[in-house]
Amino acid sequence: MSTANDKNFEAEASVAPKVDTLGLVRKAKAGDLDALQQLYVKYVNRVLSFVYRMVGSKSEAEDIVQDTFVSAYQKMSELKEDAKFQSWLFTIARNNVYQTYRTRGVAMVSLDHPAKADERPVAERVAAKSKTPEAAYLSDELDHVIQSALSLLNDKQREVFVLSALKKLSYEQVAEIVGRSVGAVKMDIHRARLVVRERIKNYLRRE
Amino acid sequence: MDCVECQENLSAHIENELPESIQEQVSRHLHACRRCDAEYQSLTTADQLVSDHFMIEASPVLWTRIEAEIRASATDRVAATIPAKPTPYGRRLSEIFGRFSWRAWAGAAASLGLALGLTFFVQQQRENHRLDQAIQSYIMERDKVEQNHLQADQGQDLANTDEYAENPFVIEDRHKMENPFKL
Ligand SMILES: [Zn+2]
Numbered sequence: 282m283s284t285a286n287d288k289n290f291e292a293e294a295s296v297a298p299k300v301d302t303l304g305l306v307r308k309a310k311a312g313d314l315d316a317l318q319q320l321y322v323k324y325v326n327r328v329l330s331f332v333y334r335m336v337g338s339k340s341e342a343e344d345i346v347q348d349t350f351v352s353a354y355q356k357m358s359e360l361k362e363d364a365k366f367q368s369w370l371f372t373i374a375r376n377n378v379y380q381t382y383r384t385r386g387v388a389m390v391s392l393d394h395p396a397k398a399d400e401r402p403v404a405e406r407v408a409a410k411s412k413t414p415e416a417a418y419l420s421d422e423l424d425h426v427i428q429s430a431l432s433l434l435n436d437k438q439r440e441v442f443v444l445s446a447l448k449k450l451s452y453e454q455v456a457e458i459v460g461r462s463v464g465a466v467k468m469d470i471h472r473a474r475l476v477v478r479e480r481i482k483n484y485l486r487r488e
Numbered sequence: 489m490d491c492v493e494c495q496e497n498l499s500a501h502i503e504n505e506l507p508e509s510i511q512e513q514v515s516r517h518l519h520a521c522r523r524c525d526a527e528y529q530s531l532t533t534a535d536q537l538v539s540d541h542f543m544i545e546a547s548p549v550l551w552t553r554i555e556a557e558i559r560a561s562a563t564d565r566v567a568a569t570i571p572a573k574p575t576p577y578g579r580r581l582s583e584i585f586g587r588f589s590w591r592a593w594a595g596a597a598a599s600l601g602l603a604l605g606l607t608f609f610v611q612q613q614r615e616n617h618r619l620d621q622a623i624q625s626y627i628m629e630r631d632k633v634e635q636n637h638l639q640a641d642q643g644q645d646l647a648n649t650d651e652y653a654e655n656p657f658v659i660e661d662r663h664k665m666e667n668p669f670k671l
Contacts, residue, residue: 314555314558317558318551318555321551321554322551325546325550325551326543326544326545326546327543329544329545329546329550330542330543330544333544334542339544342544343546343547343550346546346550347550347553347554347557350554351554351557351558351561354558355558355561420541423537423540423541424541427538427541427542445503446538446539446542447542447543448539451505452500452503452505467499467500467505468496470499470500470503471496471498471499471500474499474531474534474535475531477534477538478530478531478534478535481533481534481537481538482530482534
């Protein structure tokens with residue numbers, strides 16, 4: 282089990298294969314596209330998973346993540362504290378999620394569009410195929426269960442739950458991203474956990 | 489710590505987000521209270537299931553798309569800030585053409601028409617001259633051919649005389665002829 286310290290930006294960099302994240306942020310600020318690519322490799326799956334859990338469609342999520350990294354690169358000079366790159370990146374992703382769904386007027390998490398096997402990238406499908414068919418089926422089922430549980434939450438609960446479920450984000454970082462107090466975030470995360478737990482309990486009982 | 493307070497802190501406890509002193513109080517309560525411990529176990533199980541299936545992976549092409557968009561927008565921005573630069577040749581042409589009034593343009597058009605007409609006339613004259621020459625040389629050629637035929641015909645007459653014109657009336661040995669009346 283990770284400790285609270287593991288969730289700090291610097292500690293995180295030391296756990297992963299030795300990457301000088303701060304150095305990469307500085308280089309990307311100076312316009313170095315290779316540095317941005319290394320930051321992308323480090324953060325893309327976390328940002329993508331956050332967006333995907335918010336919108337419920339993988340292809341939509343990838344479009345939003347694309348916009349997120351492009352505007353991060355273009356607005357890099359607006360990042361004041363280099364050490365807060367990750368939170369800043371999530372803030373941009375979050376804004377893009379709300380902006381996309383505000384302009385489109387579509388409900389964010391939709392049960393009508395659960396993750397389909399075909400929708401996933403080749404790498405993911407190959408990985409799924411290497412498991413037993415039952416495991417792959419269970420994986421798809423659980424994906425749908427998680428998504429349906431998230432649809433029971435209001436926007437505030439959903440976003441803080443999803444962000445905290447990405448593990449490497451502390452309550453403090455979540456609070457920073459959503460612009461709320463740590464106490465309020467903590468309370469919403471707990472409420473969300475109870476709802477998600479009930480949904481998963483029901484699913485496991487049916488099995 | 490009572491059950492309500494313990495359960496309110498369970499998620500934060502699972503996430504290691506509590507100050508050390510409160511973390512310890514929760515742990516102690518869980519050891520002592522079966523109901524809260526059951527709640528803790530059930531939340532942990534759900535948390536584990538969610539964690540195991542929560543993350544998805546980006547398509548391999550996503551970075552390519554991002555890089556392409558960044559490069560394209562950088563090009564667009566350069567194109568937007570700097571006006572399209574004409575080639576030196578094109579710019580000189582547009583400067584030259586822009587300098588003249590409509591009168592100059594009309595004059596130029598008239599001159600162009602006249603020049604074209606003259607060119608056509610000269611061309612036509614040249615064409616006529618060429619035709620005359622052709623006819624003349626044709627006549628000369630024709631006459632030459634006729635002359636040759638005439639000479640050839642005459643030559644052939646002479647040759648014919650040599651080959652065939654034996655005098656059928658020549659009596660080879662007229663002196664050998666005897667007088668048929670001679671007794
Ligand atoms: Zn209790």
